[in-house]
Amino acid sequence: MSTERIVTAETHTSDLPDSIGAPRPRRLDEFVGQTQLCERLGIALKAASGRSDPMEHLLLHGPPGLGKTTVAHIVAEEMNSHAYVTSGPALTKGADLVGTLTRMQPGDVLFIDEIHRLPAAVEEYIYPAMEDFKIDFTLDGGMHARVVTYQLKPFTLIGATTRAGLLTAALRSRFGIAHRLDFYSQDDLDTILERAATRMGIQLDSGEARSLIAARSRGTPRICLRLLRRVRDFAEVRGEGTITTELAGEALLLEGVDDGGLDPLDRSYMRVLAETYEGGPAGLEAIAATLGEDSGTLEDLVEPFLLQAGLLARTRQGRQLTASGRERAGCKPSSGPLFDH
Numbered sequence: 001m002s003t004e005r006i007v008t009a010e011t012h013t014s015d016l017p018d019s020i021g022a023p024r025p026r027r028l029d030e031f032v033g034q035t036q037l038c039e040r041l042g043i044a045l046k047a048a049s050g051r052s053d054p055m056e057h058l059l060l061h062g063p064p065g066l067g068k069t070t071v072a073h074i075v076a077e078e079m080n081s082h083a084y085v086t087s088g089p090a091l092t093k094g095a096d097l098v099g100t101l102t103r104m105q106p107g108d109v110l111f112i113d114e115i116h117r118l119p120a121a122v123e124e125y126i127y128p129a130m131e132d133f134k135i136d137f138t139l140d141g142g143m144h145a146r147v148v149t150y151q152l153k154p155f156t157l158i159g160a161t162t163r164a165g166l167l168t169a170a171l172r173s174r175f176g177i178a179h180r181l182d183f184y185s186q187d188d189l190d191t192i193l194e195r196a197a198t199r200m201g202i203q204l205d206s207g208e209a210r211s212l213i214a215a216r217s218r219g220t221p222r223i224c225l226r227l228l229r230r231v232r233d234f235a236e237v238r239g240e241g242t243i244t245t246e247l248a249g250e251a252l253l254l255e256g257v258d259d260g261g262l263d264p265l266d267r268s269y270m271r272v273l274a275e276t277y278e279g280g281p282a283g284l285e286a287i288a289a290t291l292g293e294d295s296g297t298l299e300d301l302v303e304p305f306l307l308q309a310g311l312l313a314r315t316r317q318g319r320q321l322t323a324s325g326r327e328r329a330g331c332k333p334s335s336g337p338l339f340d341h
Ligand SMILES: Nc1ncnc2c1ncn2[C@@H]1O[C@H](COP(=O)(O)OP(=O)(O)O)[C@@H](O)[C@H]1O
Pocket: 018, 019, 023, 024, 025, 030, 031, 032, 033, 034, 063, 064, 065, 066, 067, 068, 069, 070, 071, 160, 192, 221, 222, 225
């Protein structure tokens, strides 16, 4: 059946590609940071299981790599149920979901990643599924077409998106809980690294090497785990296997991340704003055009971190580098840009 390819049932959370080496946290108490989210989920889960109801539909938004998929699996695990995973672009028509929806047991989780890319037809199809746990089938065609309503078992829909702004108000309002994930603090990333290193059997000779990695991870668990693996490889090949502060520093240099954790796209964005627009204010569309990037990509992937790092400000006139952003970007062309080209 076609839905088999579109929707996969994930029972083993550790199978997911992101978790190569370091298994994803499986329970809520293993999930580091995001204290407000954990508290909200803890309450929702407890209340739901007390009433033997499924948990309310949950919408997670925020930049990639912060733990949206992980949370969806944690909810399923905490509910002792299965997570069925699909994504907005994989669903082209309502019927794609029929197989999964009718197979789901009470309390199961349907996880739709990139839910902002759900086609309008599918979106309308899932409204009654979300609200009343029912869907309409059309049997036969033409003159003899009949619509049959099918009652579903109560389930939890979890939607994840990097672009909450693109969701229709109608869809957004059908989620009982909506939460925005924040970038992680250095301490949280440090804890994530410490646990991952233990689970992966990686030796770090000091907390300093760990903080070095955490500081360059752009507040993002996925990046810190990736850097940990790169640093481990480097230490195995160039050193004795143990990650020393020195080896970590060299490995990170090779990876091209600067000490603020900015990646090449962040740096190009700041360079354009600094050099072409003299630090701003400049409109997002103008910056995007100069960079040859999609403005949505910049808004979702680049700006949130620069804003939170205090390098960028959004003013009514447009995007503007802050004092520290200017300093970082070497704003005046005469003083020479600090960025490598
Ligand atoms: N709070 C957290 N604690 C520990 N590991 C985390 C946490 N959040 C994310 N991770 C890890 O980071 C990686 C990316 O998380 P993921 O859930 O795939 O992010 P997203 O779906 O938001 O892009 C995964 O390997 C996951 O295990």
